Amino acid sequence: MQGLVNLTTDIADGIAVLLPALCYLAACGCFLFFGWRLWTWSQPRHHHHHHLNKPWVPFISLVLCGVFATFPSFLSRANVSAGTGLAATLTGYTPTMPPNASNVVGANPQATVMNVVTMFQHFFQAFGAACVFWAIVQWRAIVNGRVDGSPTACGVQFIFGVMCINVVSVANGVLSYFETGG
């Protein structure tokens, strides 16, 4: 069990360090797309295509460039909206100390569930942040017409990611629901 906790915590560290790099590259890509799309619009021979019927496309990319460049702040605001106010910040890479898995069994089933959720909390949080990032990337691709997808599905994925980030609060809420019988 301890090895599994160590492994998932280290994978969470990997996701947590990859995410800023992906956000950095995505922000740069969005900005270049914005500038390049405006330039193609100014070309007389390109008036018949390149999103001229959707003039908001490059400007959405510009705003998403800002979202990616400030992704932790964006996650913090999403957490405030979710009611937890869990702050997401950037720090230098330091291996996260995995929780001790020797005392996983609690005094009652609820405590045991909470122990398990807390042990894998870092993985849930990193995975949730990656889900939010991917939901935004996917939504941008749909808006740009590059992917046939559902914006609603992106919204559901976004909410799922935020819930994963706040998994301890969600688990507490679910357990309290079962304890009180609704």
Added chain:
Amino acid sequence: MAGSIIKAGRVVLQRVPRFRLKGALLFGAAGMLAFAGHALAQGATAPSGSIGAQLNTISSEAMNAGGTAVNMACYLAAGACFVMGTWSGWQSRHPHNREQGHLARAIAGVTLCGLFAAAPSWINKASVTASGSAPGITGNSQMVQFGTGGQ
């Protein structure tokens, strides 16, 4: 013989004897469980040479390479927009080009030259618009931390 054999340059599949397959599967499963038991019995430590450390190196290199490439792209784009914008402005002075949109391309080229040359400033403004703060993600490798983290 179990598995496949090569006969005259052709791979010939043969029926696998059931008892040998079972034995091999049992042996393999026992070996994996023994390895997993050994691996999962370790203490709660944060190893330095782990997957996370290697991904940190990878992300650092990706940010360095990506940042350099984007800098170069913005530099070249600013130069190209300026040259093509001024050339379009020159072309627009010819009477037979008056209705070809050259003047609009000239204005767009010079404007986008400034946009690409001031890319960091524009990204900063976009960040303030999107999240109300300056860009936190820079070209240095960093790690997202929730709350106080687990260090």
